[in-house]
Amino acid sequence: MDLVTQILNGDRLALARVLTHIENDTQDGRAALATLFPHAGKAHLIGVTGAPGTGKSSLVNQLALYFRKQNKRVAIVAVDPSSPFTGGAVLGDRVRMRDLSGDAGIFIRSMATRGSLGGLAQATAGMTQVFDAAGFEIVMIETVGAGQSEVDIARLAHTTLVVEAPGLGDDIQAIKAGILEIADILVVNKADRPGVENTEKALKSMLELSHPTQHIFSHHGKYMSAAPQVKDAALWIPPIQRTISIDGTGIPELAEQIAIHAEHLRVSGDWAARERARLESEMDAVLQETLVSQFRERVPESKYDEVMMQVYKRSLSPREAVKMLTNGRAK
Numbered sequence: 001m002d003l004v005t006q007i008l009n010g011d012r013l014a015l016a017r018v019l020t021h022i023e024n025d026t027q028d029g030r031a032a033l034a035t036l037f038p039h040a041g042k043a044h045l046i047g048v049t050g051a052p053g054t055g056k057s058s059l060v061n062q063l064a065l066y067f068r069k070q071n072k073r074v075a076i077v078a079v080d081p082s083s084p085f086t087g088g089a090v091l092g093d094r095v096r097m098r099d100l101s102g103d104a105g106i107f108i109r110s111m112a113t114r115g116s117l118g119g120l121a122q123a124t125a126g127m128t129q130v131f132d133a134a135g136f137e138i139v140m141i142e143t144v145g146a147g148q149s150e151v152d153i154a155r156l157a158h159t160t161l162v163v164e165a166p167g168l169g170d171d172i173q174a175i176k177a178g179i180l181e182i183a184d185i186l187v188v189n190k191a192d193r194p195g196v197e198n199t200e201k202a203l204k205s206m207l208e209l210s211h212p213t214q215h216i217f218s219h220h221g222k223y224m225s226a227a228p229q230v231k232d233a234a235l236w237i238p239p240i241q242r243t244i245s246i247d248g249t250g251i252p253e254l255a256e257q258i259a260i261h262a263e264h265l266r267v268s269g270d271w272a273a274r275e276r277a278r279l280e281s282e283m284d285a286v287l288q289e290t291l292v293s294q295f296r297e298r299v300p301e302s303k304y305d306e307v308m309m310q311v312y313k314r315s316l317s318p319r320e321a322v323k324m325l326t327n328g329r330a331k
Contacts, residue, residue: 079112
């Protein structure tokens with residue numbers, strides 16, 4: 001019995017082996033992805049991103065426990081940063097998620113970024129596809145929280161959680177990092193810390209600027225929102241949910257918001273739109289990689305080095321060098 005058939009039959013060892021093939025980008029991994037692709041497309045992909053220290057791993061841990069109580073199979077892809085010097089990674093998320101060990105309905109896979117931008121390893125999309133085909137209903141992708149390039153997660157997930165926490169310095173650090181715009185749900189974790197009101201107030205103020213159709217006001221010290229006079233069914237205003245991931249406070253409410261967002265995506269048609277955009281982005285990445293690989297195979301190494309030397313001496317710009325190599329003409 002081949003690995004793909006074993007995966008479809010629920011074999012965890014076969015699943016682990018295929019995930020390793022995909023992370024290493026082997027021919028067996030590519031073949032498995034092609035065979036499993038028709039079986040995918042059912043899972044809810046949830047991205048979890050935010051600045052380091054906001055408690056993303058603990059939050060994912062609590063969400064996974066909650067989903068398991070609903071008898072949903074949960075897969076977690078925890079992306080850790082690789083060292084730019086040694087190429088190694090700590091892969092410590094499994095240590096933080098010890099509560100999930102021993103549960104056959106949960107599969108945790110840690111992986112390193114290996115230098116890829118945006119905190120997402122290039123193989124992450126392939127791994128989520130395998131989990132999807134293997135019958136996991138929820139696939140959570142936790143990123144390294146590297147900052148502005150975290151927008152990559154929005155291209156992969158159906159629902160993106162941006163996690164903030166009070167007491168980490170600037171109250172609007174997430175906004176300055178450029179990741180607030182990708183949030184479907186804003187999570188203020190560690191809500192038992194001082195300054196949680198200021199953090200929530202800053203986020204609400206930015207939401208009001210981003211979504212002028214929603215009027216946010218204060219009533220007896222509580223922030224409330226007034227519905228716009230012209231209601232747009234396709235408009236989604238990111239809710240703000242407080243959580244304390246250590247004891248699970250706010251987790252059921254957060255899971256409810258995730259379910260509401262998934263329903264909104266399906267009703268509004270955004271689920272299909274996001275799925276198409278995600279597949280298009282994945283195909284573009286594969287196409288770019290394939291074309292570059294074919295190009296390097298056609299161009300002799302000596303010629304490439306010669307042109308590169310001209311670029312290094314600044315007698316040729318990178319754009320001119322590419323034009324020369326693709327046209328096959330020497331200067």
